[in-house]
Amino acid sequence: MRRTSVSRKIFVICNTTFLITMALLCLLPLVNLFAISLSGKSAANSGAVTFWPIDFTLLAYEKTFQNNNFIRSLVISFLRTGLGTVLSMFLITTAGYALSKDFRGRTQLMWFFVFTMLFGGGLIPTYLVNSALGLKNNFLVYVLPGAFSCYNLILIMNFFRSIPKSLEEAALIDGASFFTVLRKIYLPLSKAGLATVALFIMVGNWNEWFTGILYMSDTKNYPLASFLQVIVVQGNQQDLSLDPTSAAAMSERTIKAAQVFIGALPILLVYPFLQKYFVKGIVMGAVKE
Amino acid sequence: MKTEKNRERTKRAARTARVDWRKEFQHNWPLYLLVLPSVIFAIIFCYIPMGGLMMAFQNYKPWLGIFGSEFVGLENFRQIFEFKESYQAIINTLIISVSKIVLGLVVPVIMALLLNEVKQLGLKKCIQTLVYLPHFLSWVTVAGMLRDILGMDGIVNACLKALGMEPIFFLGEAGMFRQLVILSDLWKGFGFGMIVYLAAISNIDQNLYEAAEMDGANKWQQTLYITLPGIMPMIIVMATLSLGNVLNAGFDQIFNLYSPLTYSTGDIIDTYVYRQSLVNGQYSFGTAVGLFKSGIGLLLTAVAYKLAYKFAGYRIF
Structure with missing residues (x-):
């Protein structure tokens, strides 16, 4: 059975080449961006940079980290991601644990939550309600409205359901309360699952850019994602704060590339941890047998 | 009594x-x-x-x-179909989202089947790591890269110039905008879409392949008669569930890529709602368009869940 035909060999070679090409296609745009951010002005502007920096310089990064608005938005991004993730995890672990049990009204509660996934108030009503709650120009708008997510709740609930019931029953008979069971049995046993969901929420919070644009009247209060949106998409160059001397040495393009790259960097850094777990998480949550 | x-x-x-x-x-x-x-x-x-x-x-x-x-009753809803702009936005939404859904179903299945043929585990793992990555980047980042790569001095136009062709301002061409949106979405999502199929493939009973080999089935026949039927339930679930997305053409993506030059082909319901209500101040009309969209979306999702349950026994909770 070990002999392989010539056509099979050809197929394997073509297939491997094709898949490697596709994989590189996913990486090379980021490499290009990184190379541009490290290149000199003339090389970058003429479009000569491909995947290796030309006239290597760190000037774009130096300049970026001297920009107070950039630093400020970076701090806001870290704060909102931290707080947002903690609050989300609190909400969905508590509710997820409760809903993994059978009790009266569970089905109705489930539908109550699932409906939020299927239907919503839409842009303007949501905006008006959040403004009425005093969330306009308020840091909490980054944290509160998006904290609850039914999708993540279902993910966590399914993780909890996969833990053998007998463990909990034994603890309950010994007189432990539901709270103790959650803390001492469920949380430690589903560490991997919780880590996956937490990382997903972190990435989502870090990447979220629309809230800042919608609710903040001063661009100073933007998180990094909104800050980048303004620079990259709306082409607002004020925030680049290029003074004449540095403008001679580097271009708008290299600075933009540096900032976009820094914006993606935290994602690239947590990605290895994320990847370790998320395959299992996706399959368990999205596809319940 | x-x-x-x-x-x-x-x-x-x-x-x-x-x-x-x-x-x-x-x-x-x-x-x-x-x-x-x-x-x-x-x-x-x-x-x-x-x-x-x-x-x-x-x-x-x-x-x-x-x-x-x-x-005013249903006045706002009547206007949806009267304005050329909102009508066009609905058409654009349908074209873009249906293309995304079809490609988003077919390409990940094919890629998962191809990846399954790679037997070197290390290489397989490397490829997986790289193709999942774009899913986690934000559309702002991707839009930033696309604008640079497709810009007048970008790497794509540099290639065109090297080949002696005129450079093209890709993001300003209404005729290319939809293709660009669909392809960049595919680039971002195809890897991540593979995950569920790879998991389904790994759940297929290995004895089936051994038995088929005994009977003289070649690799191609094994794929066609064992692997593909094995992941068919998953394909059906994914296909039915994507029905709920027929009116979601991707706000984050299009908002960061379009411009007045490409409104005619690229404006979708969500971006139209945004402009009408927050830029032009027509709150009620914007909300009506949004409600029209989410109402149909709710209906489609309900049907999708029913179908997924009926054909594949899939339940949300």
Whole structure:
């Protein structure tokens, strides 16, 4: 059975080449961006940079980290991601644990939550309600409205359901309360699952850019994602704060590339941890047998 | 007399139900307490805004508020199909989303089948790591890269120039915009879409392949008659569930890529709602368009879940 035909060999070679090409296609745009951010002005502007920096310089990064608005938005991004993730995890672990049990009204509660996934108030009503709650120009708008997510709740609930019931029953008979069971049995046993969901929420919070644009009247209060949106998409160059001397040495393009790259960097850094777990998480949550 | 007895019976049933609830609560109150924070968040940030959808039936004026504005019935909805712009936005949404859905189903299945043929585990792992990555980048980042790569001095135009062709301003060409949106979405999502199929493939019983090999089936036949049928339930689930996305053409993506030059082919319902309500101040009309979209979306999702349950036994919870 070990002999392989010539056509099979050809197929394997073509297939491997094709898949490697596709994989590189996913990486090379980021490499290009990184190379541009490290290149000199003339090389970058003429479009000569491909995947290796030309006239290597760190000037774009130096300049970026001297920009107070950039630093400020970076701090806001870290704060909102931290707080947002903690609050989300609190909400969905508590509710997820409760809903993994059978009790009266569970089905109705489930539908109550699932409906939020299927239907919503839409842009303007949501905006008006959040403004009425005093969330306009308020840091909490980054944290509160998006904290609850039914999708993540279902993910966590399914993780909890996969833990053998007998463990909990034994603890309950010994007189432990539901709270103790959650803390001492469920949380430690589903560490991997919780880590996956937490990382997903972190990435989502870090990447979220629309809230800042919608609710903040001063661009100073933007998180990094909104800050980048303004620079990259709306082409607002004020925030680049290029003074004449540095403008001679580097271009708008290299600075933009540096900032976009820094914006993606935290994602690239947590990605290895994320990847370790998320395959299992996706399959368990999205596809319940 | 009979009705009297019936009434007595219902009363007693109600009383026992009440006692049941009390017992239930005495025993399970921690569970109710644990769900409470999420219930409060869902009410405040999901359900109360739904009440605001009333605006869609009004001529909403911010200074009159939602209780003081004039009621106009279905007038706003009638206008959706009267304005050329909103009509065009619906058409664009359908074209873009249906293309995305079809490619988003077919390409990941093919890629998963191809990747399954790679037998070197290290290489397979490397490829997986790289193709999942774009899913986690934000559309702002991707738009930033695309704008650079496809810009007049970008790497793509540099290639065109090297080949002696005229450079093209890709993001300003209305005729290319949809293709660009569909392809960049495919680039971002195809890897991540593979995950569920790879998992389904790994769940297929290995004995089937051995048996097929004994019977003289070649690799291609094994793929066609074992692997593909093996992952068919998953394909059906994914296909039916994607029905709920027919009106979601991707706000984040298009908002960061389009411009007035490409409104004619690239403006979708969500971006149109954004411009009409927040830029032009037509709150009620914008809300009506949004409600039109989410109403149909709800209907489609409900049908999708029903179909997924019927054909593949899939349940949300």
